[in-house]
Amino acid sequence: MPFQLDIVTPEKTIFSDTVDDVYLPGSEGEMGILSMHAALVAPLQPGELRYLKDGKIEELAVGEGFVEVADDKVAVLIDLAIGEDAIDEAQVEEAMKRAEEALAGENVDHDEAAALQMVIAKSEAMLRLKRKRF
Amino acid sequence: MANLRDIRRRIKSVKSTSQITKAMELVAAAKMKKAQNQALAGRDYADKLNKVLVNLKANTEEESHPLLGKREGSKELMLVISTQRGLCGGLNTNLLKKVRLEASEDAEYVTVGKKLRQSIAKAGGKIVTDWEVSDPVPFNDAKPIAKFLTEQFLSGEYDKISVAFNNFVSTLTQTPHVSQLLPIEASALAEKQDYEGVGKDEIGETDDAAALSTDYEFEPSAEGVLDKLLPLYINFQIYQMLVEARASEHSARMVSMKAATDNANKMVKELTLEYNKARQAAITSELLEITTAMKAME
Numbered sequence: 001m002p003f004q005l006d007i008v009t010p011e012k013t014i015f016s017d018t019v020d021d022v023y024l025p026g027s028e029g030e031m032g033i034l035s036m037h038a039a040l041v042a043p044l045q046p047g048e049l050r051y052l053k054d055g056k057i058e059e060l061a062v063g064e065g066f067v068e069v070a071d072d073k074v075a076v077l078i079d080l081a082i083g084e085d086a087i088d089e090a091q092v093e094e095a096m097k098r099a100e101e102a103l104a105g106e107n108v109d110h111d112e113a114a115a116l117q118m119v120i121a122k123s124e125a126m127l128r129l130k131r132k133r134f
Numbered sequence: 135m136a137n138l139r140d141i142r143r144r145i146k147s148v149k150s151t152s153q154i155t156k157a158m159e160l161v162a163a164a165k166m167k168k169a170q171n172q173a174l175a176g177r178d179y180a181d182k183l184n185k186v187l188v189n190l191k192a193n194t195e196e197e198s199h200p201l202l203g204k205r206e207g208s209k210e211l212m213l214v215i216s217t218q219r220g221l222c223g224g225l226n227t228n229l230l231k232k233v234r235l236e237a238s239e240d241a242e243y244v245t246v247g248k249k250l251r252q253s254i255a256k257a258g259g260k261i262v263t264d265w266e267v268s269d270p271v272p273f274n275d276a277k278p279i280a281k282f283l284t285e286q287f288l289s290g291e292y293d294k295i296s297v298a299f300n301n302f303v304s305t306l307t308q309t310p311h312v313s314q315l316l317p318i319e320a321s322a323l324a325e326k327q328d329y330e331g332v333g334k335d336e337i338g339e340t341d342d343a344a345a346l347s348t349d350y351e352f353e354p355s356a357e358g359v360l361d362k363l364l365p366l367y368i369n370f371q372i373y374q375m376l377v378e379a380r381a382s383e384h385s386a387r388m389v390s391m392k393a394a395t396d397n398a399n400k401m402v403k404e405l406t407l408e409y410n411k412a413r414q415a416a417i418t419s420e421l422l423e424i425t426t427a428m429k430a431m432e
Contacts, residue, residue: 011273038351040353043362066186066359075182077186
C-alpha cells in the first residue's frame with residue numbers, strides 16, 4: 001500500500017509523492033519503513049536512501065538529518081539529498097581530499113574535526129552511490 | 135528665471151541618477167525573486183521541524199537538555215541582522231527602533247551586516263562580534279553563527295539569546311521582529327511560525343494539533359534525539375531568519391529604488407518644462423531686441 005514520502009532540505013523540497021517502501025540510513029543502522037508504521041522520530045546519518053515507486057527502486061545519497069513518521073506520512077528532513085546523475089564525481093573527490101587534508105593537519109579542534117568527518121562521510125556516501133552503477 | 139545652461143546641467147544629472155536607481159531597481163528585483171523563493175522553500179522544513187519539536191517538548195522534561203532550561207539571570211545577547219548596504223528605505227531605521235524597544239538595558243550585541251553595526255556602536259552598545267553573510271544565503275553561513283551563540287549560552291555568559299531581524303511579509307511590507315532563540319520555549323516554538331510571512335496561512339495550526347496527539351517512538355532515545363535535533367533546529371532558525379532578512383532587504387531596496395526612479399523622472403519632466411519656458415523667453419526677448427533695433431534704424 002503506497003504512503004506519502006516527503007524529502008525536504010532547507011533549500012528546497014526534493015521529493016514529495018507516494019511510495020511503496022523506503023529504506024533509510026538510521027544512526028543505529030539501516031531501517032526500512034513500510035505503510036502503517038508506528039509514529040517515530042530518529043536521526044539519520046550520511047548514507048543511501050532507497051524508495052520503491054511504481055515497481056522501480058530510486059536511490060539518493062543523503063546527508064545528516066532525521067526522519068519523522070506520523071499518520072502514515074514519512075518526512076525526511078535532511079541537509080543534503082542528491083540523485084546519482086547529479087553527483088559530480090571529480091568535485092566530490094576534490095572536496096573529500098580537502099577535508100582529509102585539513103583533518104590530517106594540525107590545530108583542528110574537536111568541532112572542526114567532527115564537521116570535517118561529516119564532510120568525508122557525505123562524500124563517501126555520494127561516491128558509493130555514483131560508482132555502484134558501473 | 136534660472137539660466138539655460140544651469141537647467142540643462144541639472145536635467146543631465148537627474149537623468150543619470152535615474153539611470154543608476156533604475157539599474158539598482160532591476161538588480162534588486164532579480165535578487166528579490168531568488169531570496170523570496172529561498173525564504174519560501176525553507177518553510178516546508180521549518181514547518182516540519184517545528185511540528186516535531188513541539189511534540190518532543192511535550193514528551194520530555196524541561197530540564198532534560200541545557201538548551202531548554204530557563205535561567206534566573208537576565209543577561210541578554212542579541213543578534214541583530216541588518217543589511218550590508220544602504221539605500222533600502224526605512225528598513226534599518228525601523229529595525230533599530232525595534233531593537234531599542236525590546237533589548238534590555240545591559241544587552242550586548244552580535245551583528246550581521248554593516249549598517250546597524252555602525253549605528254549600535256555609535257549609540258554605545260557593546261558589540262561582541264560580527265559576521266558577513268554572502269548573497270544568496272548559503273546554509274553553511276548560519277552554522278558558525280549558531281555555534282557561537284550556543285556556546286555563549288551554554289558557557290553561562292548570557293542567560294538569554296534573542297534575534298532581531300526584518301520579517302518578510304510581502305514585497306511592500308517588512309516588519310521588524312525580535313524573537314527569543316535560547317532557551318527554546320514551547321510557546322516560542324508554536325509562535326515561530328508567525329514570522330514566516332508569505333504563505334503562512336497554509337502552514338496550518340492543525341498540523342500542531344495532530345503532532346501533539348501522536349505518541350512518537352524515539353530511536354535511540356528521546357534524549358539522544360534531542361541532542362541531535364536541537365542544534366539542527368538552532369542552525370535552521372538562524373538560516374531562516376537570515377533568509378527572511380535578505381528577502382526583506384531586496385524587496386525594500388527594489389521598492390525604494392522604484393520610488394526614486396519615479397521621482398527622478400518626474401523631476402526631469404518638470405525641469406524640461408522650465409527649460410523650454412526659459413528658452414522661449416530668451417527667444418522672445420531676442421526677437422524683441424532685433425525688432426526694436428530695426429525700428430530705430432528706420
